[in-house]
Amino acid sequence: MALLRKVNHVLLFLLLLMVCLLLHSxxxxxxxxxxxxxxxKIAERAAQDPAARTSVADDIIxxxxxxxxxxxxxxxxxxxxxxxxxxxxxxxxxxxxxxAVKLAKQYIKKTALKGIRYxxxxxNPMVLRGKVKPDSSRPDLLHPLNFVRFYLPLxxxxxxRVIYLDDDVIVQGDxxxxxxxxxxxxxxxxxxxxxxxxxxxxxxxxxxxxxxYMGFLxxxxxxxxDLGINPGDCSFNPGVFVADISEWKKQKITKQLxxxxxENFKENIYSSAMAGGVATPPMLxxxxxxYTTLDPLWHVRHLGWSPDxxxxxxxxxxxxxxxxxxxxxxxxxxxVHLDLWERWFIPDPSGRFSLVRPDSDx
Numbered sequence: 408m409a410l411l412r413k414v415n416h417v418l419l420f421l422l423l424l425m426v427c428l429l430l431h432s433x434x435x436x437x438x439x440x441x442x443x444x445x446x447x448k449i450a451e452r453a454a455q456d457p458a459a460r461t462s463v464a465d466d467i468i469x470x471x472x473x474x475x476x477x478x479x480x481x482x483x484x485x486x487x488x489x490x491x492x493x494x495x496x497x498x499x500x501x502x503x504x505x506x507a508v509k510l511a512k513q514y515i516k517k518t519a520l521k522g523i524r525y526x527x528x529x530x531n532p533m534v535l536r537g538k539v540k541p542d543s544s545r546p547d548l549l550h551p552l553n554f555v556r557f558y559l560p561l562x563x564x565x566x567x568r569v570i571y572l573d574d575d576v577i578v579q580g581d582x583x584x585x586x587x588x589x590x591x592x593x594x595x596x597x598x599x600x601x602x603x604x605x606x607x608x609x610x611x612x613x614x615x616x617x618x619x620y621m622g623f624l625x626x627x628x629x630x631x632x633d634l635g636i637n638p639g640d641c642s643f644n645p646g647v648f649v650a651d652i653s654e655w656k657k658q659k660i661t662k663q664l665x666x667x668x669x670e671n672f673k674e675n676i677y678s679s680a681m682a683g684g685v686a687t688p689p690m691l692x693x694x695x696x697x698y699t700t701l702d703p704l705w706h707v708r709h710l711g712w713s714p715d716x717x718x719x720x721x722x723x724x725x726x727x728x729x730x731x732x733x734x735x736x737x738x739x740x741x742x743v744h745l746d747l748w749e750r751w752f753i754p755d756p757s758g759r760f761s762l763v764r765p766d767s768d769x
Contacts, residue, residue, distance in 0.1 A: 466495075466496050467496050467497075467498050467566070468493075468495050468496065468497045468498070468570065468582055468583055468586045469497075469498050469500060469564060469566040469568075469569045469570070470489065470497060470498070470499050470500065470569065470570045470571075470572060470582070471500045471502060471555070471556075471559060471562065471564070471569050471570070471571045471572070472485060472486065472499060472500070472501060472502070472571075472572045472573075472574060473501075473502045473503065473530075473552035473553075473555050473573075473574055474501050474502070474503045474507060474511045474527075474552075474574065475503065475504070475507060475550055475552050475574070476503075476504070476506050476507040476510060477760075478574055478738075478760075479503075479507060479510055479511055479514055479755070479759075479760055480514075480738060480752065480753075480754075480755050480760030480761075480762075481574045481575055481736070481738055481760075482501065482511075482574040483514055483515075483518070483520060483752075483753050483755075484577065484738075484748065484751045484752045484753065485572055485573075485574055485575075485576055485577065485578070485751075486499055486501075486520060486523065487519070487520060487751045487752075487753055488577045488578045488579070488751040489572075489578045489582050490520070490523055491751070492578055492579060492580065492581055492582070493581045493582045493583055494581075495581070495582065495583040495586075496524070497523070497524065497582060498524045498525065498526070499523060499524065499525040499526075500525070500526055500528055500562065500563075500564050500569075501525055501526070501527045501528065502527075502528045502529075502530050502552065502555045502562065503527060503528070503529065503530065503552070504529065504530060504532065504551065504552065505529055508527055508529060510757065510759065511527055512527060513756060513757060514753075514755060514756065514757070517756040518753045518754075518756060519753060520753065526563070528562055528563055528564075530551060530552060530555055530558075532551035534558065535551055535554055535668075537669065537672060538665060538668035538669055538672055539554070539668065539672070539685060540671070540672050540675070540685075548684030548685060548686065549684075549685065553684065553685075553686045554668075554686055556571050556645060556648075556686065556690075557661055557664045557665070557668075557686075557689070558661055559571065559650055559652060559655060559661075560652050560655055560656050560661060561661065564652075566652065567651065567652050567653050568586070568649065568650065568651055568652065569649075569650050569652060570582065570585060570586055570647075570648075570649055570650075571645075571647070571648050571649075571650060572646070572647055573646035573647065573730065573732070575646075575711065575730060575731040575732065575736055575737070576646065576647060576728055576729060576730045576731070577728070577729045577747060577748055577751055578727070578728050579726060579727055579728065579729065579747075580704075580705070580726075580727030580728065584705075584727070585649065585701070585705050585727070585728070586649065588649055588699065588701060588702075589699070590649070590651055590654075590699045591699045593654070593697070594651070594654065594697060594698055594699045595650060595651050595654040595655040595657075595658055595660055595694075595697070595698075596648050596649065596650045596651065596655070596694060596698050596699070597648060597649045597698060597699035597700065597701050598643040598644070598645060598647075598648045598694070598698050598699075598700070598701060598706075599643060599644065599647065599700065599701040599702075599703050599705060599706035599708075600641045600642070600643045600700055600703075601617075601618035601619075601641050601642045601643055601644065602618055602619075602641035603641075603700065603703040617642065618641060618642055619638060619639050619640060619641060619642055620636055620637070620638050620639070620640050620642055620691060620695075621638035621639065622642065623642060623677055623687055623688045623691055624636075624638070624676065624677050624688055624691070624692075625675070625676050625677055626638050628674060628675075628676045630670055630674060630676050631676055634692060634695075636692070636695055640695070642687075642691055643690075643691070643694075643698070644687070644706065644708055644730070644732060645686065645687055645690040646706075646708070646730055646732055647701075647705070647706045647728060647730060648701075649699075649701070660693060663689075663693045664689045664690065664693055667688070667689040667692050667693065668685075668689055671685065671688070671689075676688075702727070704725060704726050704727045704728075705727045705728050706728055706730060707722075707723070707726040707727075707728065707729050707730065708729075708730035708732050709730075709732065709733065710729055710730060710731040710732070710733070710737075710743060710744055711730075711731035711732050711733030711734060711735045711736055711737070711742065712732070712733035712734075712735065713733075713735065713743065714735050714741035714742060714743065715741070715743065716743065717743050717744065718744070723744065723747060729744070729747060729748075731748070737749070738752070738760075738762050738763065739762075739763045740763045740764055740765060749762075
């Protein structure tokens with residue numbers, strides 16, 4: 408019995424020694440849990456502290472662009488041109504309708520764009536009920552996605568500043584230079600005016616483009632007269648702009664734009680037959696004398712207003728952004744400066760979007 412008792416004592420001692428060694432080892436062993444805890448705290452601070460939240464997103468350049476089912480290839484060309492011409496961290500918010508969500512996803516996943524950072528947002532066209540009147544002269548200008556620019560604060564985005572781009576533009580410069588434009592106090596957006604670049608004046612005259620408010624508003628209507636806007640004031644194109652979302656909300660810009668959409672629905676104070684479609688006049692009214700002016704080379708436009716009027720190649724090489732606004736789009740034919748657009752085009756893996764060229768059957 409004495410021998411058995413000694414053996415038990417030895418075993419108990421060894422057991423206690425093993426437990427002590429295990430505890431000591433656990434205390435000294437490195438762990439990744441403190442790092443995880445630190446990361447979680449940073450996330451909590453960012454959610455609680457607006458300044459921290461801004462600093463986290465400072466190096467992200469958010470771009471809002473629409474992708475309609477029939478023009479998805481154009482959207483991808485724009486995205487590709489932005490992506491390939493910058494080393495900045497760009498995040499694309501691709502806004503589309505329900506029927507094109509899958510198409511847009513597949514276009515990105517199955518092409519060279521698969522490495523971009525993006526989110527696809529589905530736009531509800533019901534918000535336009537009672538605000539947009541049918542017009543057969545330019546039906547493409549009445550597409551619901553043409554009005555997404557009015558509703559930027561209502562999209563599922565978490566940035567205080569965004570860039571909006573139409574789908575018929577090509578970016579040749581570094582997009583971060585556009586994003587970093589300094590907006591004047593109280594301004595919710597920055598646009599390029601239609602009278603800002605002497606190099607474009609000859610083109611504008613040759614194709615009869617309108618560059619003043621007279622070309623967009625019907626000054627015979629009392630509502631327009633009451634605005635007190637000089638009909639000779641320079642207009643601007645809202646296909647490219649930088650928006651301060653906080654200021655946009657503060658000034659209730661969306662509500663103001665909807666008001667003028669509803670006015671036109673009732674009284675027809677402007678028309679897509681006049682110059683720029685039904686999406687431009689509300690922007691011109693709401694932002695009159697209340698916007699910052701962009702460097703004109705960041706919005707060289709009118710490339711789509713004529714099938715044969717051309718800019719000089721040297722001028723276009725200097726441009727940071729090209730815009731084929733107008734009926735003659737570069738994925739169709741006829742159109743001008745096709746080479747500058749086609750270098751960024753990525754063929755649709757589904758085959759649904761294809762270029763129209765003289766030797767094609769499309």
